[in-house]
Amino acid sequence: xxxxGAHLALDVPLRPSAAAVAPxxxxxxxxxxxxxxxxxxxxxxxxxxxxxxxxxxxxxxxQKEDAEDLxxxxxxxxxxxxxxxxxGRPFAPWFFRILVNRGLNARxxxxxxxVDEIPETAAHHGPSPERDAERTELRDRLRTAMETLPERQRxxxxxxxxxxxxxxxxAEILEISDGTVRWHLHEARKTLxxxxxxxxxxx
Amino acid sequence: METWTDDIExxxxxxxxxxxxxxxxxxxEWDALRGAVxxxxxxxxxxxxxxxxxxxxxxxxxxxxxxxxxGVVGTAFALGVHQPEPRVTAADRAQVELxxxxxxxxxxELVASQAxxxxxxxxxxxx
Numbered sequence: 649x650x651x652x653g654a655h656l657a658l659d660v661p662l663r664p665s666a667a668a669v670a671p672x673x674x675x676x677x678x679x680x681x682x683x684x685x686x687x688x689x690x691x692x693x694x695x696x697x698x699x700x701x702x703x704x705x706x707x708x709x710x711q712k713e714d715a716e717d718l719x720x721x722x723x724x725x726x727x728x729x730x731x732x733x734x735x736g737r738p739f740a741p742w743f744f745r746i747l748v749n750r751g752l753n754a755r756x757x758x759x760x761x762x763v764d765e766i767p768e769t770a771a772h773h774g775p776s777p778e779r780d781a782e783r784t785e786l787r788d789r790l791r792t793a794m795e796t797l798p799e800r801q802r803x804x805x806x807x808x809x810x811x812x813x814x815x816x817x818x819a820e821i822l823e824i825s826d827g828t829v830r831w832h833l834h835e836a837r838k839t840l841x842x843x844x845x846x847x848x849x850x851x
Numbered sequence: 852m853e854t855w856t857d858d859i860e861x862x863x864x865x866x867x868x869x870x871x872x873x874x875x876x877x878x879x880e881w882d883a884l885r886g887a888v889x890x891x892x893x894x895x896x897x898x899x900x901x902x903x904x905x906x907x908x909x910x911x912x913x914x915x916x917x918x919x920x921x922g923v924v925g926t927a928f929a930l931g932v933h934q935p936e937p938r939v940t941a942a943d944r945a946q947v948e949l950x951x952x953x954x955x956x957x958x959x960e961l962v963a964s965q966a967x968x969x970x971x972x973x974x975x976x977x978x
Contacts, residue, residue, distance in 0.1 A: 685900030687892070694888050698881065706876035715876070716884055723888045727895040787872040794869075808859070809866040810873065815859040830859055840865060 675739040683730050693739070694723055700811070701747055707806040708751035718754060722747040741820035744813075748821050752803065786847055793843035801836040808833055 681689035701722060705715035725746045733742055794802055800822070807813040807821070808829075815833075819826045 682896075683899065684903045685896045685898070687889070687896050690892055690896060691885070691889060694885055698885060698888070702879060702884070703876045707873075712877050712879060716879060716887075719884060720888050720891060724891055724895070727892055727899070730899075783871070786868065790868055790872040794872075805869070809862070809869050833859060837862065837865060840869075844865075844868065 676735055679730065679733055679739060680735070682727070690723075690727070693726070693743075697740070697743060701743070704744065704747060704807070704811055705751055707810055708748065708755055708803070714754065718747065718751050721750055725750065741817060744817075745821045745823065748803065748807075752799070755799075782847075786844070789843045790840065793840050797836050797839060798832075801832045801839075804829060804832045805836045805840070 675693075678689045678692055682693065698719065701719045702715055705718040705722075706712065709715050709718060722743065726743060729746070733739070794805065797805065803822070804818055807818050808815070813821070815826055815829050819829045822829070
């Protein structure tokens with residue numbers, strides 16, 4: 649994507665890639681200690697994944713309180729299911745699978761509070777009223793387009809483009825193939841770019 | 852540990868547009884969130900410690916009521932049903948025989964119907 653639409657949003661810093669926070673070697677040992685009831689090991693995992701978990705939870709649920717609840721539930725589920733964790737496998741995809749599955753269930757089950765309110769962090773004060781109006785219109789178009797996406801595509805876009813997860817990570821989290829992730833992402837991008845096309849033409 | 856590779860091409864412009872539309876997640880009280888998670892984790896962690904420390908105790912605990920019931924049944928059987936037979940020694944038998952012979956000298960003849968009427972009468976009155 650190029651043009652004015654892109655230019656309008658490029659001043660938002662990108663999140664570090666998933667590789668930057670990839671799991672480290674000692675996680676198998678940490679999980680083994682958690683199995684034995686070691687609180688310090690569990691707290692290490694909590695500290696390591698709490699922020700990213702909150703971020704993903706917030707993307708899924710759109711509310712801070714719901715996201716905090718989801719993070720807590722996901723960590724409790726880790727304790728309940730730690731015996732099913734396969735030694736030698738990375739912890740992160742297993743943990744985020746729990747989080748995302750619960751988040752998607754919660755998104756279906758709960759009557760979420762309205763998320764139309766523009767987050768403070770998304771508000772920009774442009775150099776002119778015209779530019780502000782363009783930003784607002786672009787944002788609304790993009791959000792509307794996201795809402796029209798099938799849930800799986802929307803989730804993949806949220807994980808890939810907003811949270812920086814890699815394709816194989818998403819495949820493991822959602823328990824689908826890499827090719828399926830790629831296809832959903834391709835389809836979602838087509839829809840989103842169509843929504844942004846007027847801005848590209850006006851550039 | 853597996854290394855994840857980002858094999859799908861990124862679209863920085865679209866990513867930026869989306870992030871511009873949705874913004875960053877709000878800040879939250881990380882210490883409070885960590886504290887809430889750890890507080891909820893205390894009980895399950897304690898349970899896991901206990902189970903890990905004494906796995907056999909945990910397994911055998913379920914057998915305690917069964918063992919108690921078996922003990923009660925065994926005690927009742929030993930006291931009520933299975934009374935031991937009194938032991939009679941050869942000496943006891945000999946002594947009983949001696950007493951009988953002295954007090955009833957003609958018992959064998961009475962039993963064998965070899966005694967006369969006078970002897971029967973004597974045996975009856977104990978003379």
